[in-house]
Amino acid sequence: MKTEQKLSIIIPIHNEIDLIAEVLGRVRAVEYKPKELILVDDMSNDGTREYLQSEENNPNTTVLYHEKNFGKGMAIRTGLAVATGEIIIVQDADMEYNPDDILKVIQPILDGKTEVCYGSRFLGSIERMRLPNWVANRILALMVRVLYGAKITDEATAYKAFRQKVIRQVELDCMGFEFCPEVTAKVLKLGYRIQEVPVTFRARTFNEGKKIGWRDFFVAVWTLLKYRFV
Numbered sequence: 001m002k003t004e005q006k007l008s009i010i011i012p013i014h015n016e017i018d019l020i021a022e023v024l025g026r027v028r029a030v031e032y033k034p035k036e037l038i039l040v041d042d043m044s045n046d047g048t049r050e051y052l053q054s055e056e057n058n059p060n061t062t063v064l065y066h067e068k069n070f071g072k073g074m075a076i077r078t079g080l081a082v083a084t085g086e087i088i089i090v091q092d093a094d095m096e097y098n099p100d101d102i103l104k105v106i107q108p109i110l111d112g113k114t115e116v117c118y119g120s121r122f123l124g125s126i127e128r129m130r131l132p133n134w135v136a137n138r139i140l141a142l143m144v145r146v147l148y149g150a151k152i153t154d155e156a157t158a159y160k161a162f163r164q165k166v167i168r169q170v171e172l173d174c175m176g177f178e179f180c181p182e183v184t185a186k187v188l189k190l191g192y193r194i195q196e197v198p199v200t201f202r203a204r205t206f207n208e209g210k211k212i213g214w215r216d217f218f219v220a221v222w223t224l225l226k227y228r229f230v
Contacts, residue, residue: 005110007035008085008164009102012075013052014042014211016093020051026099027091032106036060038079043069072211073174073182080167089161094204094211097158101199105161114195115166116187118152119159124198133203136217140181143221147228148188152196156180156220159199166192177216178223185227 009027013020027037037058041049043066056063064078076090087106091099097119105119121129122137129137140155160183170186172179187194 005087006085007032007106008038008079008083008088009035009091010038010040010076010079010083010088011091011093012040012042012072012079013044013048013093014069014072014075015044015046015048017044017047017051019095020048020093023091023093023095023099024055026095027102030099030102032103034060036062036083036085038083039063040075040079041065042071042075043067071174071176073172073176073179076179077172077174080172083164086164087161088164088167090158092158096201096204098200101159104197104199105159108195108197109161109163114193115163116192117161117195117197118154118157119161119199120152120154120196121157121199121201122153123196125200127202128205129201129203132214136214140217140220140224143224144184144188147224148185150188150194152184152194154196155184155224157199162187166190174223176219177212178219181220181223182227185224189227 037060039052039055041052052063055061062082087109089102089106101119105117108114108117137154137156141153144150144152144155169190170183172182174182
């Protein structure tokens with residue numbers, strides 16, 4: 001696929017030495033031009049940081065390093081600060097999401113149907129998601145409907161794509177996983193509609209490196225409530 005609309009792919013990274021090469025290879029294989037990769041290392045200590053140094057001279061690739069482990073939200077904010085694409089999407093580095101779905105998520109934006117598009121796991125396929133996680137995700141989506149009047153099925157999806165002009169209007173305060181509810185709340189309050197497309201998802205376990213936990217669910221609930229009334 002070729003287009004004049006440049007795509008920025010922000011990849012927040014923390015301790016993913018076993019998967020980072022595969023993730024970057026899969027993302028680079030996505031047939032879209034022009035695109036740039038923005039890799040943000042959130043103070044990894046498992047060899048990921050050293051591996052990323054070898055990526056610094058690759059074309060269309062920017063590598064940024066945090067000197068402290070701030071969290072996923074801050075890593076995304078760091079990437080957003082240097083992104084130059086007309087369209088911006090977040091790609092996790094843990095391979096729970098299939099990079100082949102990037103094109104599906106950005107297509108409605110390219111077609112002019114929306115300014116914001118999410119990849120919904122619940123409209124697509126889900127493997128290995130634990131029941132508590134399933135319930136938590138459903139509750140968060142319901143809260144978005146009740147609080148903001150938006151009918152979306154997957155508020156917490158990692159696949160979120162925006163026109164640059166939209167995300168530049170959003171003043172983010174997040175440090176960790178509360179990026180998802182914060183950006184959702186603020187985009188909706190600005191009056192933008194969120195379209196969804198189905199994506200595939202294969203959850204990993206905590207033993208395999210999954211980082212989000214039950215505490216993050218309560219932070220997400222508070223974040224959705226807080227920004228509804230701020």
